[in-house]
Amino acid sequence: MIEQAARIKVAIQKSGRLTDRSLELLERCGLKYTRGRDQLIGYGENMPVDVLLVRDDDIPGLVRDDVCDLGVVGMNVLEERRLQFQAEGVSEPFRVVRPLDYGRCHLAFGYPEDGPVRSLAELPGRRIATSYPRIVQDFLRRNAIAAQVVEFSGAVEIAPSLGRADVICDLVSTGATLAANRLREGETILDSQAVLIQTPREVAPAKTEWIARLLQRIDGVMQVRESKYVMMNAPVSALAEIARLLPGADAPTVIPLEGRGDKVAVHVVCRENVFWETLENLKKAGASSLLVLPVEKMLP
Ligand code: ATP
Numbered sequence: 046m047i048e049q050a051a052r053i054k055v056a057i058q059k060s061g062r063l064t065d066r067s068l069e070l071l072e073r074c075g076l077k078y079t080r081g082r083d084q085l086i087g088y089g090e091n092m093p094v095d096v097l098l099v100r101d102d103d104i105p106g107l108v109r110d111d112v113c114d115l116g117v118v119g120m121n122v123l124e125e126r127r128l129q130f131q132a133e134g135v136s137e138p139f140r141v142v143r144p145l146d147y148g149r150c151h152l153a154f155g156y157p158e159d160g161p162v163r164s165l166a167e168l169p170g171r172r173i174a175t176s177y178p179r180i181v182q183d184f185l186r187r188n189a190i191a192a193q194v195v196e197f198s199g200a201v202e203i204a205p206s207l208g209r210a211d212v213i214c215d216l217v218s219t220g221a222t223l224a225a226n227r228l229r230e231g232e233t234i235l236d237s238q239a240v241l242i243q244t245p246r247e248v249a250p251a252k253t254e255w256i257a258r259l260l261q262r263i264d265g266v267m268q269v270r271e272s273k274y275v276m277m278n279a280p281v282s283a284l285a286e287i288a289r290l291l292p293g294a295d296a297p298t299v300i301p302l303e304g305r306g307d308k309v310a311v312h313v314v315c316r317e318n319v320f321w322e323t324l325e326n327l328k329k330a331g332a333s334s335l336l337v338l339p340v341e342k343m344l345p
């Protein structure tokens with residue numbers, strides 16, 4: 046039985062847009078867990094890592110209060126909470142340690158198609174409905190715009206048609222929700238994606254090593270997502286041109302081919318996706334027997 050104090054707690058969203066990708070990330074880091082009976086905690090079986098499943102809004106506070114050592118949350122939620130903590134005099138409630146490259150969206154103004162406001166210049170004196178009052182307030186202050194912020198906890202996009210606001214500021218990913226509510230997308234005030242946060246305070250020494258291992262595994266998982274292992278045969282004379290064509294490649298491994306002094310086998314890891322165009326160009330440069338393989342794990 047591993048000592049409780051040595052277990053790392055990671056908070057992720059219980060059910061929502063970030064849940065599947067966050068669980069997948071932890072699984073790809075090698076974590077196997079069993080869900081508790083209440084389904085709120087996933088107990089790590091093979092690593093001293095437990096997963097707390099909570100509302101995303103609670104995640105910054107759980108890390109700030111050291112209930113959890115790590116958390117995964119959208120930049121939008123994090124920034125809103127950071128501004129709140131700042132107003133309360135808390136200087137560094139959490140530290141962003143990794144952007145995770147999923148849950149992408151942006152916080153943008155939405156102007157009613159048939160309304161009088163069409164840009165920032167027309168905002169003064171207007172009412173803005175949003176679920177992110179602090180971020181919007183901060184934006185208005187930095188841009189010296191005097192407008193009123195009306196806080197909505199959900200269904201922000203219907204505020205103008207209810208007569209409760211003149212414009213909205215809400216999360217957008219595809220823009221379909223805005224369009225469905227006859228709103229035109231305006232200026233973006235925050236670009237968001239899921240991020241990993243960590244407590245800035247010292248943790249038990251027993252945890253430090255596993256946190257470092259987890260971060261290293263996350264880096265590995267993020268890198269292999271795009272990485273490909275590329276193999277081909279090539280004339281020695283074309284090696285320089287081939288190296289130039291490979292996207293985000295490390296130094297290639299060049300292996301002699303039995304009985305062929307003029308040709309070699311080239312093996313290389315490309316840290317970007319390899320598209321058909323690249324393969325066609327490599328073939329034109331003289332390469333043959335091209336093979337592109339996914340990379341399963343990587344440890345730099
Ligand atoms: P909870 O019940 O956990 O409070 P929620 O309703 O606040 O859930 P979701 O709608 O599941 O949250 O969104 C979680 C996060 O997903 C958002 O905070 C944001 O970072 C990200 N996200 C990505 N695309 C979008 C989008 N189109 N609309 C809203 N959030 C998005």
Ligand code: ZN
Pocket residue numbers: 100101102
């Ligand atoms: Zn939420």
